Amino acid sequence: MILNAKFVSRGRSPRNGFSLVELVLSLAVLLVITTLAIPVVVRSLQTYQLNSTASQVAGMLKFAKFDAIRQNTHVNFQILQSGTNWIVWVDSNGDNLANGAEPQMVIPIAGNDTLLPASSVPSPGPIALTLGAGNSLYTWTVLSGNGSVTYDQRGVVVSSPGGPVVTTIFALYLGNPNDPSSGYRAVITLPSGAVQVWTSSSVGNWQRIS
Numbered sequence: 312m313i314l315n316a317k318f319v320s321r322g323r324s325p326r327n328g329f330s331l332v333e334l335v336l337s338l339a340v341l342l343v344i345t346t347l348a349i350p351v352v353v354r355s356l357q358t359y360q361l362n363s364t365a366s367q368v369a370g371m372l373k374f375a376k377f378d379a380i381r382q383n384t385h386v387n388f389q390i391l392q393s394g395t396n397w398i399v400w401v402d403s404n405g406d407n408l409a410n411g412a413e414p415q416m417v418i419p420i421a422g423n424d425t426l427l428p429a430s431s432v433p434s435p436g437p438i439a440l441t442l443g444a445g446n447s448l449y450t451w452t453v454l455s456g457n458g459s460v461t462y463d464q465r466g467v468v469v470s471s472p473g474g475p476v477v478t479t480i481f482a483l484y485l486g487n488p489n490d491p492s493s494g495y496r497a498v499i500t501l502p503s504g505a506v507q508v509w510t511s512s513s514v515g516n517w518q519r520i521s
Contacts, residue, residue, distance in 0.1 A: 357423070357493045364424045365485050365496035367416055368399060369506050369521070372460065374414055375401045376504045379462035385472040388460040390483075395420050402459075423493075427484040428455040432495045433515035435482065441519075442480055442501065449502070452479050466504040477502050 372388050378401060379386035387402040391409055400415030402408075409415055418425055429435075439451055454460070460481055463469045468477050479502065486495040491513040499507040508521045 354493070357487070357490070361424050361485060361487070361493060361496055364418070365498055365508050366521075368483060368485065368498045369508050371399060371401055371414055371416065372498065372500055372506045375460070376462045376466045376506075378403050379464055380466045383464045385461055385463050385469070388462070390426070390454055390456070390458050392420070392457055397426055421488075423487045423490075424485055425488065426455050427486050427488060427495070429453040429484070431488060432484045432486060432497070433511050433513070433517070435497060435509075435517060437515075437517040438482075438497060438499065438509050438519075439480075442499070449478055449480050452481050454481055454483050460500055462504060468500060468502050468504055 375386050375388040389402050391398050397418040398409045400409045401413050403413045443449055461469050470477050481500040483498045487493045495511045497509040509517050510520050511517045
């Protein structure tokens, strides 16, 4: 009787897996790639969050405008400091209260993305020049604290209920006061009621994005 035995070579086969050296090298490459990728991912997340906040503020301004037209009355977009937060809301029922009954959002005063004063952002010269602010037609007003924008039943911005159309361009600046490198956003409201969103890097170069 002949036994047919098969012997497995001691040489490497696909089932042997990785050697320790190969495993260490692979982990080292993965670590380098991860180290390089993390800042990019973090910056992308910060940009997304800032864009989202600006879009929400712009959306609330637009809602206030169309709500005034829908109700055929004046409606205020309001900003109010409450503790360590800004509360931004559309005062659809006219009670001047941020009671959660109307569209609103909370912006932390010391958060990553918050309302900023004019002194904390690059000069809005390109925006003002494009929109005609700074000349005899319009003035430029930054809303960086308690304030409001009033729309009448036509959807235009007025000085007060029943008052004339304003000659003011209102601007709300958004950004991270602790990290200028993340850039800035400006939400602009024109006397006509039109809303625009502009973006800028930490050094300026404002550009309209919507």
